[in-house]
Amino acid sequence: MTDKFYEVLYPSYGQYFKVDEVLFENKTDHQHLIIFNNQQFGHVMALDGIIQTTEKDEFIYHEMLTHVPLFAHPEPKKVLIIGGGDGGILREVLKHKAIERVVQVEIDQSVIDMCKQYFPKHSDGAFDDERAEIVIADGIDYVRQANETFDVIISDSTDPIGPGEVLFTNDFYRLAKQCLNDNGIMVTQNGVCFMQMDEVINTAKRMGPLYKSQTFYTSPVPTYIGGVMTLAWATDDPELNKQPKAVIEKRIKQSGIDTRYYNADIHVGCFALPQYVKKALNEL
Numbered sequence: 104m105t106d107k108f109y110e111v112l113y114p115s116y117g118q119y120f121k122v123d124e125v126l127f128e129n130k131t132d133h134q135h136l137i138i139f140n141n142q143q144f145g146h147v148m149a150l151d152g153i154i155q156t157t158e159k160d161e162f163i164y165h166e167m168l169t170h171v172p173l174f175a176h177p178e179p180k181k182v183l184i185i186g187g188g189d190g191g192i193l194r195e196v197l198k199h200k201a202i203e204r205v206v207q208v209e210i211d212q213s214v215i216d217m218c219k220q221y222f223p224k225h226s227d228g229a230f231d232d233e234r235a236e237i238v239i240a241d242g243i244d245y246v247r248q249a250n251e252t253f254d255v256i257i258s259d260s261t262d263p264i265g266p267g268e269v270l271f272t273n274d275f276y277r278l279a280k281q282c283l284n285d286n287g288i289m290v291t292q293n294g295v296c297f298m299q300m301d302e303v304i305n306t307a308k309r310m311g312p313l314y315k316s317q318t319f320y321t322s323p324v325p326t327y328i329g330g331v332m333t334l335a336w337a338t339d340d341p342e343l344n345k346q347p348k349a350v351i352e353k354r355i356k357q358s359g360i361d362t363r364y365y366n367a368d369i370h371v372g373c374f375a376l377p378q379y380v381k382k383a384l385n386e387l
């Protein structure tokens with residue numbers, strides 16, 4: 104390990120971080136895990152050479168992957184999280200007081216353990232919340248065997264390489280849908296559309312036919328480089344991503360949840376897609 108960490112996501116383009124101190128590095132049962140300190144972003148975690156989360160910009164991604172579906176759903180009570188071992192999604196989900204139960208299925212216990220230690224504000228005690236059940240398992244095995252259903256499913260996975268690959272398959276999307284209540288919402292992290300358009304296309308082809316309404320929404324996340332992040336959205340209620348700003352604003356106000364990035368304007372605007380994405384989707 105030199106004093107620079109070079110991300111390996113793209114063969115001819117990338118980013119590096121100056122490493123002030125390596126806090127943890129090990130090969131877990133599933134992936135290579137490194138956590139280091141960087142002056143700009145604070146603690147940074149990478150899995151198999153790919154940046155997963157940083158202390159400084161995590162709030163954007165976690166708020167967008169959580170609050171967009173949870174404020175769009177009229178009455179969410181049960182949530183399933185796939186992946187998300189750093190605890191950021193769980194923290195945001197549990198801010199919704201109406202949520203009665205959250206099941207989080209993470210394949211790698213080491214990610215949870217190390218993030219509790221080096222990113223304590225990511226979960227902020229959420230792993231100990233009595234509404235949360237943490238299952239250490241492959242997400243696809245969980246949805247294959249699950250005997251309960253959820254209002255919202257959030258897939259906070261690694262990219263479709265290594266253990267995360269199964270979470271982008273036809274089988275996973277089909278099995279996950281069986282765990283979704285009527286008019287429930289499923290969202291998934293889906294890469295950076297400018298750089299990973301193939302992921303967007305594949306998800307549209309695989310997830311799209313299963314739902315009456317399948318699209319994407321976007322969010323900039325500074326350390327997911329190359330443009331805006333694309334988050335997949337799927338539901339059988341085509342009205343859920345078209346609700347007026349006033350409806351969302353009222354729900355946010357009633358919840359009392361204080362956010363740093365997400366708000367009603369962003370909620371309404373995030374479903375606007377760049378023309379090159381719309382064209383690619385229209386051509387399918």
Ligand code: SAM
Pocket residue numbers: 154155156164185186187188189190208209210211214240241242243259260261262265266267268269270292
């Ligand atoms: N926000 C990040 C991003 O977009 O790059 C991803 C966050 S990271 C917490 C993703 C988590 O997914 C990791 O903890 C990893 O262990 C977990 N994961 C990967 N494959 C999985 C699988 N098949 N089932 C459950 N969890 C999985």
